[in-house]
Amino acid sequence: QVQLQESGPGLVKPSQTLSLTCTVSGVSITTSYYYWSWIRQPPGKGLEWMGAITYDGSAYYSPSLKRRISISRDTSKNQFSLQLRSVTPEDTAVYYCARSEALVVTATREEYDYWGQGTQVTVSS
Numbered sequence: 001q002v003q004l005q006e007s008g009p010g011l012v013k014p015s016q017t018l019s020l021t022c023t024v025s026g027v028s029i030t031t032s033y034y035y036w037s038w039i040r041q042p043p044g045k046g047l048e049w050m051g052a053i054t055y056d057g058s059a060y061y062s063p064s065l066k067r068r069i070s071i072s073r074d075t076s077k078n079q080f081s082l083q084l085r086s087v088t089p090e091d092t093a094v095y096y097c098a099r100s101e102a103l104v105v106t107a108t109r110e111e112y113d114y115w116g117q118g119t120q121v122t123v124s125s
Contacts, residue, residue, distance in 0.1 A: 002026035004097050004116035012091075012123050018084040022097030022116060029078055030055055035100045038071060038082045039107045040093040041118075047107035048093075052100075053080050060103060087123045094118040 008020035022036070029036055037052040051061040053071045061069050065084070073080040084091060096119075098112040109115075 002099065002114045004099065004114055006095060006097050006116045006119040008095075008119060008121070010120055010122060012087055012121060013125050014088055014123055015086055018082070018087050018091060018121055018123070020082045020095055020097075020119065020121070021079050022081070024078050024080070024099075027099075028075075029053075029073060029080060030075055032056075033101065035103050036073075036080050037098050037100060037104065037112070039096045039098055039112075040091075041096070042090070042093040047096075047109070049105055049107040050082070050084075052103060052105075054103065060105070062105070089123045092121065092123045094120050 003025045005023045012018045032055050034055050035052050038050040041047050051071045053059045053073050059071045068085045070083040097116045099114040100112045104111040
């Protein structure tokens with residue numbers, strides 16, 4: 001059974017870097033042709049696709065976040081990670097990792113077949 005689990009700090013100070021890891025079980029993140037995304041939902045708003053890393057290690061980012069975001073992976077641990085630099089309170093959200101079978105640059109739930117449970121990250125001093 002495929003499972004995704006987000007982990008990382010729940011509180012980040014403004015101007016610092018938000019770092020989250022998604023641990024995947026039940027399938028290798030290098031398996032063709034899966035795509036592994038980070039998606040977030042700010043309070044009272046809709047889902048926002050942030051970026052993805054592919055089965056072969058290529059990374060794609062939302063244009064609105066491209067200057068601040070990095071997505072990487074550790075195949076030995078079957079994990080992929082998010083770094084978001086220079087955070088502000090507007091980055092406060094529930095952060096999800098999710099899998100799709102094609103490169104999806106939207107955040108429609110139906111486009112993804114597996115999701116993590118989500119982790120709350122608050123940006124505050």
